Amino acid sequence: MASVAELAGVTIRRGNAVLLDQISLVIREEERWVVIGPNGAGKTTLLQLLSAQLYPTDGVVGVLGEVVGAVDVFELRPRIGLTSSALAERIPHDEKVRDVVLSAAYAVVGRWREEYDDYDVEQAERLLGSLRVQRLAERTFGTLSEGERKRVQIARALMTDPELLLLDEPAGGLDLAGREALVDTLSELCTDPDSPATVLVTHHVEEIPEGITHCLLLNSGRVVAAGPLADTLTDENLSRTFDMPLSVGQVEGRWSARSRRG
Numbered sequence: 001m002a003s004v005a006e007l008a009g010v011t012i013r014r015g016n017a018v019l020l021d022q023i024s025l026v027i028r029e030e031e032r033w034v035v036i037g038p039n040g041a042g043k044t045t046l047l048q049l050l051s052a053q054l055y056p057t058d059g060v061v062g063v064l065g066e067v068v069g070a071v072d073v074f075e076l077r078p079r080i081g082l083t084s085s086a087l088a089e090r091i092p093h094d095e096k097v098r099d100v101v102l103s104a105a106y107a108v109v110g111r112w113r114e115e116y117d118d119y120d121v122e123q124a125e126r127l128l129g130s131l132r133v134q135r136l137a138e139r140t141f142g143t144l145s146e147g148e149r150k151r152v153q154i155a156r157a158l159m160t161d162p163e164l165l166l167l168d169e170p171a172g173g174l175d176l177a178g179r180e181a182l183v184d185t186l187s188e189l190c191t192d193p194d195s196p197a198t199v200l201v202t203h204h205v206e207e208i209p210e211g212i213t214h215c216l217l218l219n220s221g222r223v224v225a226a227g228p229l230a231d232t233l234t235d236e237n238l239s240r241t242f243d244m245p246l247s248v249g250q251v252e253g254r255w256s257a258r259s260r261r262g
């Protein structure tokens with residue numbers, strides 16, 4: 001299986017702060033990773049590296065066969081689909097939902113004067129359909145609920161047929177029903193063999209969709225454990241990740257975790 005991303009001894013420093021510390025990791029074509037860790041662990045920083053938005057202070061980051069820092073990022077970025085709250089904030093509220101998705105084909109946020117071809121329009125409609133938000137195509141982004149916005153962002157991230165899909169807290173801020181519906185949709189995506197290699201960041205093991213194959217646990221910029229999901233997501237590893245005694249379990253494919261105190 002070919003690798004889509006390789007990190008070798010990657011460190012990121014900002015002043016005296018070490019955001020990521022000597023991370024080594026290989027993500028292969030058919031793998032779907034979940035990255036779990038407490039606030040400030042370095043999860044978003046890792047996704048910024050994988051999406052070629054940041055360069056390492058030390059070490060080497062290879063993405064889709066290119067070394068980040070030695071390749072034109074404008075050629076690399078369209079091959080990577082990304083959703084994050086930072087990106088969502090840049091989407092104009094008066095932008096039509098269809099155009100939010102379509103404009104990804106041109107690597108822009110906000111439609112200007114581009115002429116889209118029929119193939120792109122069909123692709124945007126198909127993705128809005130598979131994310132179950134086709135009925136919202138004519139609405140403006142600003143009028144959508146948080147859950148609807150998350151789905152539109154995922155459709156946008158898939159618009160360029162990316163070889164690597166990066167989802168930063170895709171279920172963050174959703175209510176119970178919204179989260180469950182989104183986890184179902186992500187399960188469909190992650191179990192589809194035609195989906196790209198995926199890295200999904202979350203704080204909550206309950207948000208791990210079916211189809212996730214591997215897990216990376218981060219704490220204070222360091223890898224606590226990484227590898228196949230069932231071997232990695234153990235009581236001991238999760239407790240070390242969150243610095244508290246936790247027990248983790250799985251029922252009918254869904255993970256849950258709770259405190260072991262008291």
Ligand SMILES: Nc1ncnc2c1ncn2[C@@H]1O[C@H](COP(=O)(O)OP(=O)(O)OP(=O)(O)O)[C@@H](O)[C@H]1O
Nearest residue numbers: 014015017019037038039040041042043044045046
């Ligand atoms: N420019 C910077 N200078 C100093 N520290 C920074 C800088 N940018 C980020 N950090 C710190 O790096 C750490 C990692 O941030 P990051 O956003 O990657 O964490 P995270 O795991 O995604 O957190 P969260 O779960 O809260 O979103 C945080 O402690 C953050 O405060």
